[in-house]
Amino acid sequence: MIRERVSTSTRAYDIVIGADILQTLGELLRGCEVSVSSRHLLITDENVQATGLADIALEALTASGYQTTVHTIPAGEASKTLAHAETALRAAYQAGLDRRSVILALGGGVVGDLAGFVAATYMRGIDFVQLPTTLLAHDSAVGGKVAVNLPEAKNVIGAFHQPLCVLYDTQTLRSLPLREMRSGLAEAIKHGVIRDAALFRWIGHSLDALLERDDAALAELLARSCRIKAAIVSADERETGERALLNFGHTLGHAVESLARYGTFTHGDAVAIGMAAAADLSVALGLMARTDADEIIALLSRAGLPVRIPRDLPAGELIAAMRQDKKAVGGSLTFVLCREIGQAEVVRRVDEAVICQVIEDRREPS
Numbered sequence: 001m002i003r004e005r006v007s008t009s010t011r012a013y014d015i016v017i018g019a020d021i022l023q024t025l026g027e028l029l030r031g032c033e034v035s036v037s038s039r040h041l042l043i044t045d046e047n048v049q050a051t052g053l054a055d056i057a058l059e060a061l062t063a064s065g066y067q068t069t070v071h072t073i074p075a076g077e078a079s080k081t082l083a084h085a086e087t088a089l090r091a092a093y094q095a096g097l098d099r100r101s102v103i104l105a106l107g108g109g110v111v112g113d114l115a116g117f118v119a120a121t122y123m124r125g126i127d128f129v130q131l132p133t134t135l136l137a138h139d140s141a142v143g144g145k146v147a148v149n150l151p152e153a154k155n156v157i158g159a160f161h162q163p164l165c166v167l168y169d170t171q172t173l174r175s176l177p178l179r180e181m182r183s184g185l186a187e188a189i190k191h192g193v194i195r196d197a198a199l200f201r202w203i204g205h206s207l208d209a210l211l212e213r214d215d216a217a218l219a220e221l222l223a224r225s226c227r228i229k230a231a232i233v234s235a236d237e238r239e240t241g242e243r244a245l246l247n248f249g250h251t252l253g254h255a256v257e258s259l260a261r262y263g264t265f266t267h268g269d270a271v272a273i274g275m276a277a278a279a280d281l282s283v284a285l286g287l288m289a290r291t292d293a294d295e296i297i298a299l300l301s302r303a304g305l306p307v308r309i310p311r312d313l314p315a316g317e318l319i320a321a322m323r324q325d326k327k328a329v330g331g332s333l334t335f336v337l338c339r340e341i342g343q344a345e346v347v348r349r350v351d352e353a354v355i356c357q358v359i360e361d362r363r364e365p366s
């Protein structure tokens, strides 16, 4: 069992990573002093439900005396909407949740972000527990960014609401489709690029073992990647400074996700494209050596992630979306760029002409 600690001004909590955690979920919640007299809501999605993971969780909860209602959303990014949040909020109300109730988010980042948003707003905020079931969710479950999308843009409606704890059962990854494993690797590679060159290079050496779901390799990846995320969030919960580094690849990535219509690309795919372009932009602005950018792009490709911008997404529309990115102030184009692998910084007021050139050079071939 691996434990990492996140310490923010609003709450300190544990990330627990290990095998067969769902089977002991009830005991773990008892350890967190979750009330047995209140009713609770477990939010999951249809694919996760079909794996039987929700049944395992429910059985463990019932054995520990918890009364839990299950609310299932359709799988995929298209469910991260206010409409689905409203349906879940009504499910919480109808199930009789009170202020000592807990929302349990069993799923990937979509379930985690939506369920966290529901928890942040139900009765002006109740506790929630992150139960990640995707590789990518080692990132999304930690740090308290909860949100739903607008059709125009990602995560525009949301809050900072830290979970009570993050309980990561690594056995859940057994049923995860390979494409989603690759998608999760994108965020781990991101953590290496922004903060830890040794992690970046270790992922390169361990890629086959990770994609084959070798237990030891996965445990090490999750521990090292979560440690970086936990440290950054603990230092800057509200993204007034260094937390923005976690947005490496997201300025363009989020624009790609919304313009290509949610769900066409996985989040990790879109972030991989964004990271490849951000690496190019770092070179174009004279910040980073071409060899480092090529190393980043090569690892993304080896991980089976896309690194080319689709031809049907016009540069003008991508630029317009990026001007409204949450990091941007007054519409200035803002990116997280690199000096070298392991060292990143926020760069504001990037010249539009340079970005357009980078976009065109990074297009997929016709």
Ligand SMILES: NC(=O)c1ccc[n+]([C@@H]2O[C@H](COP(=O)([O-])OP(=O)(O)OC[C@H]3O[C@@H](n4cnc5c(N)ncnc54)[C@H](O)[C@@H]3O)[C@@H](O)[C@H]2O)c1
Pocket: 045, 046, 047, 048, 051, 075, 076, 077, 080, 107, 108, 109, 110, 111, 113, 133, 134, 135, 136, 137, 139, 140, 141, 142, 143, 144, 145, 146, 154, 155, 172, 173, 174, 175, 176, 177, 180, 183, 184, 187, 266, 267, 268
């Ligand atoms: N809050 C944050 O800090 C943060 C960080 C990163 C990403 N995100 C958000 O996370 C979302 C992406 O998360 P994701 O990649 O986990 O996507 P996801 O939640 O859509 O899950 C990916 C797919 O895998 C399925 N799935 C999940 N667990 C499974 C399992 N164990 N076995 C079989 N299938 C399973 C899901 O049903 C879905 O089809 C995006 O909305 C992104 O914006 C948030």
Ligand SMILES: O=C(O)C(=O)C[C@@H](O)[C@H](O)[C@H](O)COP(=O)(O)O
Pocket: 139, 143, 145, 154, 155, 187, 239, 243, 244, 246, 247, 250, 326
């Ligand atoms: O935790 C963070 O901070 C991140 O930026 C992590 C990202 O991987 C994640 O996709 C996050 O949801 C993006 O946040 P946003 O503020 O750009 O919507």
Ligand SMILES: [Zn+2]
Pocket: 139, 187, 250, 267, 271
């Ligand atoms: Zn992300």
